[in-house]
Amino acid sequence: MDVSISIASALHELAIKDKNMSLKQIINHGLSIGKDIMGTMANTLILAYTGGSLSMIIIFIAFQKSIYEIVNLDSVATEIVRDMAGSIALFCAIPLTSISFGSIEMLT
Numbered sequence: 001m002d003v004s005i006s007i008a009s010a011l012h013e014l015a016i017k018d019k020n021m022s023l024k025q026i027i028n029h030g031l032s033i034g035k036d037i038m039g040t041m042a043n044t045l046i047l048a049y050t051g052g053s054l055s056m057i058i059i060f061i062a063f064q065k066s067i068y069e070i071v072n073l074d075s076v077a078t079e080i081v082r083d084m085a086g087s088i089a090l091f092c093a094i095p096l097t098s099i100s101f102g103s104i105e106m107l108t
Contacts (some may be wrong), residue, residue: 003041003090004097011101023102030098038094045086054080080103 010033011026021029051075060070070076 003034003037003093006037007097008092011105015105022096023106026102026105027095027098030101031095034094034098035081038090041090042087045090046083049079049086050082 007030011030014029015021015026057070058061060073071080
């Protein structure tokens with residue numbers, strides 16, 4: 001949601017400044033803005049999920065569990081799936097927001 005709002009807000013400001021922008025230009029600007037946001041948000045997602053399970057991972061390492069055993073635990077596997085789902089949603093949000101905002105902007 002944060003990514004979509006940031007892109008839409010920036011595109012809205014650009015559309016106000018240049019009322020003659022084409023749909024292609026709006027989408028390209030949105031994708032460009034999204035690329036900058038994507039790197040920081042992906043890192044934030046991964047660090048947030050990893051940080052949430054870090055104490056648990058330290059406990060497993062203290063009991064000398066192998067990495068294979070740690071990764072295959074339900075709680076750790078769940079965190080990995082959350083990371084992947086969040087990243088996929090992030091990668092989908094950028095073009096979808098750019099295209100939908102551009103289409104709406106062209107209609108108004």
